[in-house]
Amino acid sequence: MTESGSVGGAGLRILIENSEYWLRNNGDLAMFEVTIRRLRERWPNARIGVLTDSPSLVRAYFPAAEAMTVWDDDPWDEPTRLEEFAAKVGPTIVGPIAISRLQTKGWIPDRARRARRKLLRMAGARVSDDGARPPRPHTGSARAAREASLVLALGGGYLTDSDKGQANRVMNLFEQAFSRDVPVAMVGQGLGPMEDPILLERLADVLPKVEVIALREKRRGPGLLGTIGFPADRVLVTGDDAIELSYEVRRDDFGTDLGVCLRVAEYSPVSKAAQETVGNVVRNLAAEFDAGLVPLIIAEYRRQDRKSTLPLVRGADKVTAPLGKFVAPQEIAKQVSQCRVLVTGAYHLAVFALSQGIPVIALTSSQYYDEKFLGLGDMFGLGLEVVHLDEVGLSKRLTDAVRAAWASASDVREPLRARALEQIEASKAGFARIFDIVERTAAEKA
Structure with missing residues (x-):
């Protein structure tokens, strides 16, 4: 056999x-x-x-x-x-x-590599x-x-x-x-x-x-x-293969909250002024909509998204507590389902939201994230608007975009879910093609 x-x-x-x-x-x-x-x-x-x-x-x-x-x-x-x-x-x-062990083990090698590069540069290499x-x-x-x-x-x-x-x-x-x-x-x-x-x-x-x-x-x-x-x-x-996981936790009723995540990293630089603006906008709009604010976390490496997102919701009247650092990804997707609109600088949170029929305001400050969000928006066809964090008039631009998304939530829900289903089926078909290749190769080697 x-x-x-x-x-x-x-x-x-x-x-x-x-x-x-x-x-x-x-x-x-x-x-x-x-x-x-x-x-x-x-x-x-x-x-x-x-x-x-x-x-x-x-x-x-x-x-x-x-x-x-x-x-x-x-x-x-x-x-x-x-x-x-x-x-x-x-x-x-x-x-x-x-993670504590990884951080302890990684500190000395990282220091050694940086020191070696510095010495080589000093030597003219x-x-x-x-x-x-x-x-x-x-x-x-x-x-x-x-x-x-x-x-x-x-x-x-x-x-x-x-x-x-x-x-x-x-x-x-x-x-x-x-x-x-x-x-x-x-x-x-x-x-x-x-x-x-x-x-x-x-x-x-x-x-x-x-x-x-x-x-x-x-x-x-x-x-x-x-x-x-x-x-x-x-x-x-x-x-994206994560679409299936998020689609499975969609809810029948509409979410009532405003979700937010801001990614700040070397590949996604965001000025302090822009960070403050995003925080002011989401807090003001949550009060305007009488909605809760939901801080959402995707990247946990060195508390990346926590450090840049949690300050945005401080001082808001109603804030959902962030989930713990070691939860199943389904739990993050379920928390997204509480939202009527999501404001995010993290790509996969946008995937989680659109897959459930929730409109997204995508925050970007680099070509890398421009391409990620524009590609995602193209796959779903609607429900995602890109806002550049370095543009003039950011406060008004972001406020208008969130208000428009809030108003359109009921209109985009079912079309977004239909596009999610299409992508799930395409992804499954892709895996089936890979499975066939593996089985054929295994049979030839037997």
């Missing part, structure tokens, strides 16, 4: 590259949840491996998966007792301990902070890819100039898989902006060997893949 013909996919090894090894982004966790569910539905007896820096946290969030690190001598070894314990108690208990091509994969990740039946890269926004280090890390992992004729697929991907010639050359060398690339938007991605020579018949536009 072949691998694909064995009971429930027994013998198959699926390696997931999720790009966020600390598991501190609730949008990534949502895509993760949907992906593991679909893999288990097709192959209940397959092994699902996940590359991570925190094996215990992977098991806490996803007991159906196995964790492996880049340092593992035998990444496909059985889970440890500690990991089995983590799977039983869940992320609320495991999370704080796991040319040093890149992210590098054109990082070192080859460590033993664990290389072996995990070579011994897999499929390497599956989950949706992310790392194929872009602003995240060249991660893009190259993924390309290096793919090459390990290709060396053993292991099929590779990418799902829910966002591409660009990308103009760096070295990165484009690297992708042009590696990506055409990928079996399928499923994109979360059609506005820029297909054209960008065309410029690097990726075959058009292997490109799918499926939408």
